[in-house]
Amino acid sequence: xxxxxxxxxxxxxxxxxxxxxxxxxxxxxxxxxxxxxxxxxxxxxxxxxxxxxxxxxxxxxxxxxxxxxxxxxxxxxxxxxxxxxxxxxxxxxxxxxxxxxxxxxxxxxxxxxxxxxxxxxxxxxxxxxxxxxxxxxxxxxxxxxxxxxxxxxxxxxxxxxxxxxxxxxxxxxxxxxxxxxxxxxxxxxxxxxxxxxxxxxxxxxxxxxxxxxxxxxxxxxxxxxxxxxxxxxxxxxxxxxxxxxxxxxxxxxxxxxxxxxxxxxxxxxxxxxxxxxxxxxxxxxxxxxxxxxxxxxxxxxxxxxxxxxxxxxxxxxxxxxxxxxxxxxxxxxxxxxxxxxxxxxxxxxxxxxxxxxxxxxxxxxxxxxxxxxxx
Numbered sequence: 001x002x003x004x005x006x007x008x009x010x011x012x013x014x015x016x017x018x019x020x021x022x023x024x025x026x027x028x029x030x031x032x033x034x035x036x037x038x039x040x041x042x043x044x045x046x047x048x049x050x051x052x053x054x055x056x057x058x059x060x061x062x063x064x065x066x067x068x069x070x071x072x073x074x075x076x077x078x079x080x081x082x083x084x085x086x087x088x089x090x091x092x093x094x095x096x097x098x099x100x101x102x103x104x105x106x107x108x109x110x111x112x113x114x115x116x117x118x119x120x121x122x123x124x125x126x127x128x129x130x131x132x133x134x135x136x137x138x139x140x141x142x143x144x145x146x147x148x149x150x151x152x153x154x155x156x157x158x159x160x161x162x163x164x165x166x167x168x169x170x171x172x173x174x175x176x177x178x179x180x181x182x183x184x185x186x187x188x189x190x191x192x193x194x195x196x197x198x199x200x201x202x203x204x205x206x207x208x209x210x211x212x213x214x215x216x217x218x219x220x221x222x223x224x225x226x227x228x229x230x231x232x233x234x235x236x237x238x239x240x241x242x243x244x245x246x247x248x249x250x251x252x253x254x255x256x257x258x259x260x261x262x263x264x265x266x267x268x269x270x271x272x273x274x275x276x277x278x279x280x281x282x283x284x285x286x287x288x289x290x291x292x293x294x295x296x297x298x299x300x301x302x303x304x305x306x307x308x309x310x311x312x313x314x315x316x317x318x319x320x321x322x323x324x325x326x327x328x329x330x331x332x333x334x335x336x337x338x339x340x341x342x343x344x345x346x347x348x349x350x351x352x353x354x355x356x357x358x359x360x361x362x363x364x365x366x367x368x369x370x371x372x373x374x375x
Contacts (some may be wrong), residue, residue, distance in 0.1 A: 313345070
């Protein structure tokens with residue numbers, strides 16, 4: 001089985017069934033070839049993790065991967081040395097896929113990843129994004145000159161000659177009706193500047209429109225226990241076209257860790273303070289667009305479903321992995337302990353039908369009226 005690079009030393013073993021009634025009987029977590037019935041746990045020399053196909057890219061990526069927004073900024077104080085420790089923990093845990101963007105710290109996140117790749121021998125697939133450095137962020141800004149300049153900057157930041165995957169970074173909806181924009185990306189592939197391209201979207205409708213373009217291979221979309229609509233409308237079409245899906249904001253900006261409460265304070269430079277009403281960018285990026293007080297009440301109800309010995313973050317990530325259309329979830333992590341905790345979700349057995357139904361019921365009763373038709 002390929003992993004987007006070198007073959008790790010590995011062995012396959014059966015995973016024991018979980019002792020709690022929120023887990024289903026199964027032979028183990030999802031095998032990378034998730035359309036098949038057999039399910040196995042891959043044990044690596046450097047950690048335990050499962051891999052899934054990233055659509056038509058040819059990459060097999062860790063189903064729990066690493067989102068590198070937080071190490072770039074907009075999540076409060078961040079320390080580069082600690083960020084590097086978190087990145088190393090990710091690789092130690094078997095993560096081989098990192099998602100970043102040129103706008104995360106204006107290249108800071110990309111440069112940290114370049115340092116990681118210098119330090120490690122493992123093959124690491126890096127996805128970056130382009131477009132949000134535009135000011136103003138307009139349809140007209142998505143032109144050949146700007147996109148080419150953004151790509152060149154990312155090539156320098158990441159210290160590579162060709163980018164593994166570039167995603168348009170939540171462009172205005174009208175961009176998806178401009179085939180010339182995707183023509184620019186096709187020419188950048190032909191020029192050897194990038195291997196694959198996809199999109200990061202705010203709305204399900206944008207995702208559906210994007211995959212009409214034949215060379216769009218991945219879609220990054222907000223998907224978590226507080227954002228179910230993608231699974232009800234988009235996932236079936238994505239599977240049909242073999243589109244890789246990156247589930248972003250998988251922990252609803254930290255709400256689904258269960259560690260945030262009504263007394264939690266956020267720094268001025270943290271989007272969870274300055275973007276709750278969409279003041280700087282789309283409101284759905286912060287707490288998945290859910291009203292803070294409503295979300296806290298929903299978290300408390302969700303807490304009763306979490307088994308003993310399992311963190312709420314692990315439980316929420318395992319819920320995402322129950323959806324076979326998802327290639328990977330990309331939680332962030334500013335500290336090694338967060339990364340290690342997130343990765344453990346890949347080792348949990350599947351959730352039961354009753355647990356899945358309870359989460360859907362919670363969503364329908366508390367969350368759906370706030371977000372379902374907005375994104």
